[in-house]
Amino acid sequence: MTPWIAALIALFIWWFSTGTILMAVKYADRAGPRARRNTTLAALPLVALGTYGVWWSAPQTDIFGIYVAFLSALALWGWIEMAFLTGIIAGPNTTPLPVHVAEWERFIRAWGTLAYHEMLLGATLVALGLALWQAPNPFAFYTFAVLFFARVSAKLNLFFGVPHINIDFLPEALSHLASHFRICSLNWFFPVSVTALTFAAACWIERLYAADSAGHVTGFALLTALTVLAAIEHWVMVLPIPDERLWRWMLPAPKPTPKQQANQGGHHGL
Numbered sequence: 001m002t003p004w005i006a007a008l009i010a011l012f013i014w015w016f017s018t019g020t021i022l023m024a025v026k027y028a029d030r031a032g033p034r035a036r037r038n039t040t041l042a043a044l045p046l047v048a049l050g051t052y053g054v055w056w057s058a059p060q061t062d063i064f065g066i067y068v069a070f071l072s073a074l075a076l077w078g079w080i081e082m083a084f085l086t087g088i089i090a091g092p093n094t095t096p097l098p099v100h101v102a103e104w105e106r107f108i109r110a111w112g113t114l115a116y117h118e119m120l121l122g123a124t125l126v127a128l129g130l131a132l133w134q135a136p137n138p139f140a141f142y143t144f145a146v147l148f149f150a151r152v153s154a155k156l157n158l159f160f161g162v163p164h165i166n167i168d169f170l171p172e173a174l175s176h177l178a179s180h181f182r183i184c185s186l187n188w189f190f191p192v193s194v195t196a197l198t199f200a201a202a203c204w205i206e207r208l209y210a211a212d213s214a215g216h217v218t219g220f221a222l223l224t225a226l227t228v229l230a231a232i233e234h235w236v237m238v239l240p241i242p243d244e245r246l247w248r249w250m251l252p253a254p255k256p257t258p259k260q261q262a263n264q265g266g267h268h269g270l
Helices: 003-031 033-042 045-057 063-085 103-131 139-160 172-180 189-210 214-236 258-265
Strands: none
Touching (some): 003 033, 033 063, 045 063, 045 103, 063 139, 063 214, 103 172, 139 214
């Protein structure tokens, strides 16, 4: 399998899995708190499958084993993200940010909105690192690490401020998060972020061309594609790119507001 095919597969998996999670969260959002909890619980088999896949793939260095490791890391990541987006595992702070607070207080309050989620991600990353230390196939750890550090970088950029922030997909359970974002011109951390991601992608490419097996070529191609996608997601925050169109067609229509419902009912004088 060529690196290009592996990269295209990674692109499709990223697009499809993101859309699936957003769709499930949006449908649960429309049904209320109980549906959010039930959706998160119903997705728990992802954790079991991901954990088993990490264990099974650890000694496997062929192409199939690499894909199992990659998909297993995504399964673990996907469930944690769904638990966050449904508000089940987020943070103790569920209130909007008050106006005119000091910067240090703003950071503490922002951390409080997602503390439990971040700690769970960090614990999972450490667990994968310990489990796959010196394993023949460490690509589940590498995959999760790319997702983890790219997500931390993105959240810090949202905190420091970027020109374009898409809150269209922000679920009701996390509506208070929008008040913690800052819209402004380019912040000092953004160049550091994209430089680090670009350097990481270059390192994966170097490893790809130095790989001595088809499995490792596939693994480093998947990591390269994932890291490049993370860099693109960062650039979307500063460039006017309508990335929401990638998934909008998969999502349910938003609930009509009371005003819209009133207008619909009174069109014919009924």
